[in-house]
Amino acid sequence: MANLTKVAVVVGILKRGDRFLIAERPLGKPYSGYWEFPGGKLEVGETPLAALSRELHEEIGITVTEAEHWKSIDHTYPDKTVHLSLWWVHAYLGEPHAKENQQLRFASVAEMRALTLLEGNIGILDVLLAEVPGGLNNNAAKRI
Numbered sequence: 001m002a003n004l005t006k007v008a009v010v011v012g013i014l015k016r017g018d019r020f021l022i023a024e025r026p027l028g029k030p031y032s033g034y035w036e037f038p039g040g041k042l043e044v045g046e047t048p049l050a051a052l053s054r055e056l057h058e059e060i061g062i063t064v065t066e067a068e069h070w071k072s073i074d075h076t077y078p079d080k081t082v083h084l085s086l087w088w089v090h091a092y093l094g095e096p097h098a099k100e101n102q103q104l105r106f107a108s109v110a111e112m113r114a115l116t117l118l119e120g121n122i123g124i125l126d127v128l129l130a131e132v133p134g135g136l137n138n139n140a141a142k143r144i
Helices: 048-060 109-114 119-131
Strands: 005-013 019-024 039-041 063-076 080-093 104-107
Touching: 005 019, 005 048, 005 063, 005 119, 019 048, 019 109, 039 048, 048 063, 048 080, 063 119, 080 119, 104 109, 109 119
Parallel strands: 005 080
Antiparallel strands: 005 039, 019 104, 063 080
């Protein structure tokens, strides 16, 4: 197999009750129409927490005030391998809203399974189901 491009991505996990914030990828971006957890690529020299804060502010208009790295997973697409750094967003300022003309929603696991999730995000959902201590009712984010 040829050497694939490696891309470092941060992912914010925001939770309300038994629902997680997900966003539909905007028109004009790769994989538009697919759903994903919010986040994005790290820029050169940027720390993962700085990237998470920047991406969530740019995409959904919140200011992260408390976040914790949870785990990392890799997903390989035909043209690249994406290293997904998963972060629980415990607290933030503002109300999530679509800043890139995308749809946003807090969705249950069942609702997410009915949507067309981006492949790497199916892996995130699987990890959440398998590994969240005490089930999916923990780790709710609070808006400040």
